[in-house]
Amino acid sequence: MSDRRSDPGMAAGPADFAGGASREAMSPAAWQEAGLAPYAAHSSRSRGRRHPEPLPAARTEFQRDRDRIVHSTAFRRLEYKTQVFVNHEGDLFRTRLTHSLEVAQIARSVARNLRVNEDLVEAISLAHDLGHTPFGHAGQDALNECMREHGGFEHNLQSLAVVDELEEHYGAFDGLNLCFETREGILKHCSREHARRLGELGERFLTGRQPSIEAQIANVADEIAYNNHDVDDGLRSGLLTIGQLAEVELWQSHYDAARRDFPAIEGRRAVHETVRRIINTLIVDLIETTNRNLAKYAPSSLDDVRAAPPLVAHSEQVAAQAAVLKRFLYRNLYRHYRVMRMANKARRVVKGLFDAFSSDPRLLPPAYQSSDGGMQPRLIAHYIAGMTDRYAQKEYRRLFVVDDD
Template identity: 80%
Template sequence: MSETEAGFGAPSQGALEAHLAPYAARSSTSRGRRYAETPPAARTEFQRDRDRIVHSTAFRRLEYKTQVFVNHEGDLFRTRLTHSLEVAQIARSVARNLRLNEDLVEAISLAHDLGHTPFGHAGQDALHECMRDQGGFEHNLQSLAVVDQLEEHYGAFDGLNLCFETREGILKHCSRENARKLGELGERFLAGRQPSLEAQIANVADEIAYNNHDVDDGLRSGLLTLEQMSEVSLWHTHFDAARAEFPGIEGRRLIHETIRRIINTLIVDLIETTSRNLARVKPASIEDVRSAPLLVAHSDEVAAQAAALKRFLFKNLYRHYRVMRMANKAKRVVTGLFDAFTDDPRLLPPAYQARLAVAEESANDAAAPCHESTQARLIAHYIAGMTDRYALKEYQRLFVIDNN
């Protein structure tokens, strides 16, 4: 009898994951890390990934990065950090019901926005335009760059050295051109294969979380009204049900009661539909999952309702004139920063000037390993890592003369 079986010592990775379905991702069969490490004690490899993500600098910065509202517009709106926590909570609930790997799905959920720019999608669009001639900018690839290169926590390697399965889940989308550069990680985009079920869950949980928290923030800000929301079938069904169960309920309590019912409906339908898909396809392993069509999905009816909510938000919230005004300002800030650093790289902080010197030296040395090869990409890394308020302060430092 082993020490673990006798009740002594830390349980093995296999024991920690013995309850999982046969098609779940397992640490014991992971494709591994880019740099070999001694296996962790008392936790799985995916738990180690989650822990590294939580302790990363990029994760802490998410507290001051936003999606629709800029950070200084109010303390009550969601940030990328609270959004990532909501995604992880939803994803873990789904994974648990399907006997999938909760640690992996949590790690992916917590890391999926690490590469987002300041000012949400407006900042990403601006940085993509700035980088158009250098391959563009895409936040999924930037999240991968954060965990593979940019974090500086360990003596033995750059980045966080995460497992293949975690990195795979972070990379939700990828062009064929970029996929060819990524080796094993990009193969599924070229071959038309799927990621793990855990990665699929994190992707859908992301949509569930941001659609519903954008409704909440839109109503809180006054950019959306309850009258407008009545146009959305998914909303008014649960809004009416909440008022029927709790006569006299109103205000924020009514809004929260409605949103929690919507989220519950989406989660339950996702679990039930995915369970039916698994029963139909009968995957026996994670490789069967990779070869199958997408298995994590909503029913046709609920998918149509969720899509209608997304269209409503695009038209009435994301294109609201007040949001568009702030988005325009955000783009000017990002573009201004990029142009200033491009015109004179000496304006970059010393750490990035040092990275630029190393990149230039490597570019001139044919025997040196490929690292960051362009000034533009290093500038994009710097800007993408900024929080909303830091980007605004940096812009002021560069362009505003302070008489005080």
């Protein structure tokens, strides 16, 4: 009898795994991950956690990571952190939380089609923005400038600090004690200087090796999500118009197709139908191109994935179209004068908070005060980065407005 585990075209049944073992005889991880491709990340083969823990009784290790992320304080705060529009500007615009959920949905769809670990890709997707400052990229740029003489500030590294150190949920350790593979996926960018300090986690940035397929999927899903929801939010806000978008082939071709299929469609329905089609095109192209790359390089293990060039990618044609959309958004949305005005206010708030706390650390909550002067700037950065948009504005008023308590 042929072994179905070696044939990706055949569905696996309970008797097909572990030499014919039944589901009852297998661990949760073995059962749930039995149908994965050989190059996928398996939780049973994880490089482990920083602090050893007993195996979970009814979950895989990556499911436990995902659950810890969802229950974390930093994840809840994403509801009130800016994507492009500051929270008070409207209830219907994306926040870091809704963005993270959209990334996870896209990433899981891709992972399922490629037969890789959906739980890991979801955990990475949900955690990738945990370290973002209030006020989006404007807040990050301002905090990085404030921290220039103290090692700088980068939201990827801050996300890692959140899950490694800053969350306070467990008696046995600081942080969430996530698996190596989840932490690796969170660390999307890293300078060589920081990579050297991170040991095994930063090694790939020094050697040119790749992260897991799951981390690569989460990375591309992030871009698919924000490009498309920023178009949607830009149109909803009135900062973009459908007429402007006519210069973007990826938009216009799908908009025209939607109007051909539904001649009477207009307004928000036309926008949603177009964005839906664009996302579908990007996902299908990503799966097809990645499958071609997998066939070309034929990885038979996660180590082979790490040694190969990036495998998760769009075709040249679709990548070029997506790049045009990205440049359009940069010129017309992210540099729109109304967005720039809010970004200027955001920088003023972040810099004002940092300067006030640096001048007198006694203004900080006790947990962020340090007798070690060298550590104080980083603690201030942790405090500010953890703020929501509205909390940062409230703290600013408390410090600088006389009649505010």
